[in-house]
Amino acid sequence: MKNIKFNNVYINNYFTLVSSKANNPTILNDVDLSIEDYFLNKKTFEEGEVEYQTLVTRGLLDKEHKKLEDIDLMIGGDLQNQLFASNYNASKYEVPFLGVFSACASFIEGIIIGASLIGRNKLRNALVVTSSNNLVSEKQFRFPVEYGALRKKVNSFSASGAVSAIISNKKSNIMVESANIGKVIDMGHTDTNDMGACMAPAVAETLYDHLKSTGRNINYYDVILTGDLGIYGVEYLKEYLNKKYKIKSNRIIDAGVMLYNATKDSDFAGGSGPICAPLILFTKIIKKYKKILVLGSGSLHSCMSSNLKKSMIGVSHAVSLEVID
């Protein structure tokens, strides 16, 4: 698989929002905005999620002192049916918009598309936005919210909030170095409770492709941040990498696990949702590490695919970032 190398593409700024304090997210003090609200004065939590995206879009424009007409492209992705949140957020601005879906790897996909267009001097900048809302995911993928369905230890907890980032060719301290687009992997896994198990092979394959296409050793990176594999998903990943490619690393950190500080004693495996990877990346990782590989991981199942007894398929996209002093 080919590695996409970018010239002069930078993440200029970002805006992070956590909108639920349930299960004590570890980053409450590091985010730009933390609230406790699923609705934001709307009647439904579906519309509440649209408001999350609006908050981070407007917040980022204020933070970066930019006006809407300065934005060349907006890229949005979320988990709601047919990208409800992203589309309705985009309808509030007159800005060219691309909706993307890679489940929980949507944000990374957005960064790759944006960076590719900017790197070829087609655009000046792109605003990438994603969100998730715990109640929306519960209702859409699991059981009614008030049902309180029985959960297993491998279940993840959908995080609530939104993240936006602006990328451009204007120099800043986070450089988007290169990217690898992942393949959709089917390992015949069927348990919808255990999403880590369907994403782990996809992450492993993309990681291997990236290392092979760049000729790098895994230790080239200070940290490898996976999206939302959960505590058991990371174990599957390590075992898979070791068995298939003889790759070992103790630098793999999972954003979902880190978000809720999940351990094997926890009732759940960690956080999930497209916001996990960017939330942890922007609040913790870029402050600590220089060479970073982010592997967004998405489980591409739907209610239809699980009703039809299809196996769960996963995808993972990789972006290599460098923090410059």
Next chain:
Amino acid sequence: MDKSEYKKIIKSKKPKEDEFKNIIISFFVGGLCGIFGQALTDIFNKCFHFSINDSYMLTMVSLVLIGSVLTGLGFFDKVVSFCKCGLIVPTTGFAHAMTSAAMDTRNEGLVKGIGANIFKLTGSIILYGIVVAFFVSLIKVIIG
């Protein structure tokens, strides 16, 4: 790596659920639920002088009502996640599943929301309950 080899990895790393604890909790909670139901039946039968068949039906209706109201008040989901199947298998679980589905979809309208979705989880119980009742009655008619 083929699929069966990957299945082995998952099997070796997957956490074990504490099934024994869940069974014990469900057993006692379900039992308490049963005692409560029996008490209700006795009250209807002895204190209000309903026939025993009417008392059973009233008990059923009361349990569904109590379950629905508790779900509506918003804390039954937390109780259920602790009590496991102890509250899901009895008829309280039926009420809970029905009410929670209705609450979830109330903003989508009375017809396309609540109307279409209230039996989302419990529709199969009703359908197959009727089917089984039909065949059992048929057997009874044939045998005599």
